[in-house]
Amino acid sequence: MASMMKSFVDVTPGSQFPIQNLPYGVFRPSAGASPRPGVAIGESVLDLSVLADAGLFKGPLLAKSNCFSQTSLNAFMALGRPAWKEARTTLQKLLSADEPTLRDNDTLRSKAIIPMSQAKMEMPAVIGDYTDFFSSKEHAVNTGTLFRGSRELALPPNWVHVPIGYHGRASSVVLSGTDITRPRGQTSPPEGQNGPEFKPSALLDFELEMAVFVGPGNQLGTTVSVDDAAQHIFGFVIMNDWSARDIQKWEYIPLGPFLGKSFGTTISPWIVTMEALEPFICDAPEQDPPALPYLTEKKRFTYDIPLQVALKPEGASKASVICNSNFKYLYWTVCQQLAHHTVNGCNLNPGDLLASGTISGPDDGSMGSMLEQSMGGRKDIMLEHGGSRKFLKDGDEVVMTAVCQGNGFNVGFGACTGKILPVKM
Template sequence: MMLKSFIQVHPDSHFPIQNLPYGVFKREPASQPRPGVAIGDYVLDLSLLASAALFDGPFLSNSDCFNQPNLNKFLELGRPAWTEARMTLQKLLSAEESILRDNASLKEKALMPMSQVQMLLPIAIGDYSDFFASKHHAYNCGVMFRGPENAINPNWFHIPIAYHGRASSIVISGTDVIRPRGQGHPAGNSLPYFGPSRKLDFELEMATVVGPGNDLGKPVDVNEAANHIFGLVLMNDWSARDIQAWEYVPLGPFLGKSFATTLSPWIVTLDALEQFALEAPQQNPTPLPYLAEKKSQNYDISLQASIIPAGQKDAHVITRSNFRHLYWTITQQLAHQTINGCNLRPGDLLGTGTISGPEPDSYGCLLELSWNGQKPLSLGGTSRTFLEDGDEVIFTGYCKGDGYNVGFGTCSGKILPSLP
């Protein structure tokens, strides 16, 4: 029989009892942040469950990990504690279990409508890297700027390419994004352009949330990497394409990326995603031994990006992609980042890079969808090549189960005009 919760969950909800993603919320603006899980239209307060001694297993019974302002301490405990927490929560929320269901006082305090809480960044992010792991995205960008003969550099098929970003400007879904200013390519013999970005873009991505880290100088084996991954979030790594194009040679992205990155508030665990695992694309040539996995897998996560144009109310879906299109897996990404001895820490974030599919309606950014501005998109009586002030971008993602979804909610942000 399918597991069911005593809380009514709509079949279209992203948050059934099969999911139970983790986040951090505030009840009121002045209150302390608290860890919680999503169930239907509610947030379950984990600190209250811990205070009621309902986490009574060997890994959590004496832990204060749910009395913290973020999830980092819980992430550090590792997979045995995560599995114990999931089993405990599924039992407490089960329609067959009376402990929480029939405790009216605790239930009223611990379950809050999502509409009445403020969601925060769920983790303290010490470091952030962004990979370039989609073959379709790499090919399209290469064709645009180098031609089809040299679209993908030879090293791309041997190395999960990435750049080391910054954590200071990572924000939670719903945060407005101010249009960045910077330099762009000069026209003719003039000085470089300086001003608001003229090619502001989104990137449809996901990101790995690191659990237990590794000691400096001690790499993580690719076949053990999953034990260092807590879960995944939706991510929009906003990009100023004109600033990026002028600055990225020879050292790569900097101001064109560092102004904002938006995350969805709910971390969906690998335990919840495991039933949606599928074989990753075949890699040719065979990766070097430190990247060769015994089981190479992605997840069947449907991804969608929509835009609400400035002055309009309706959202227009502009692309549909899928996590399954990643060429380099998240476990290969993590193993590669540590192979030189780099130490990861709980709460570190590893972005996948733009996730594009093989067809034009599955490209993961406006650079590809508009082919660098050459093919405007039609959006309800207006058109776009890149984002304009007042535009709102909304990502969603979910896995389709048998009678339920395991989803990520939304990841959204609205573009505000550049500062004077």
């Protein structure tokens, strides 16, 4: 049984990266070294290029592939689920406690297994396109109520029929740990003035999201069915979709988010595969009214992924948890999102990023943005270690985490972090 598997690599109890996980990333083993694919195991990174050079990927789909000699995971993503399963089977065998191939080869083992503290993480893929959805009903109701003044009028009439989304800016998607500079832009005219202001955003916010990387894509003019969509999803990351609410409010009508979003979007470095998440499959929320046929899944499912957001003010010794939510709350599933994305013939490519939209739950403690928590700035968000916030201040660090608890093991995503720097004038 997978829950009983053990690795010869030291994995401490409670680790996010046991042999049951094996998330993929791209890293440099030392300064000046080229980026290469790896997997996380305990507090180490397994260098897949070393294993490939040693001829340890012997399966028919990977033996002749050079995907692990690349500087990104795009080529591996493009191979599809049979190749991903072949790789996972090989890696779990090589890392298992009773397999001598890597365990007993001191030279190979020391070259292939790098302390995580020594590795420098890089973007896992070249992201050609990035789409952000709006798939949490709770978030849509909360924000709609703020904007329209009534819960009865909160949801647009199309929301329960269509997975709403917009095309984001791929160039400003950054890796966890990258600082985010407070943006400037136009905001709504102050009371008594006719024209807008141009100033630093005063309503800077985070959005708790998850995102999936696309594996095999589809040709322009073709579609991916909702029941085949899972075969096109490589894996999941945590995402922080930073948002300047005052800039967003002024610009989003009639065409939607633009400069209020494109100044920075942060993702966690490790991509957790759907195979690793299988123990956490659960029922997705019931949809009422029923989805149109092209969005109706034969087997409707999602994942039980607990999510947490903590905020650490500059100079503080501890971070304060301000949100506990869960991926399972999303009304539209990732398979519905991907199928809808292609239903008009739009082509997806390996490495494309599809984000969930803000993930909020049914109670106050599960709201995935400060906009919701502060009721649009009308209420203080109390920090458990002192102080309060309505929106983010310079020097604030936001830390997002996700850890699934299995039977005797955890499957984690690492951290998705970013610190707010003052505006550059």
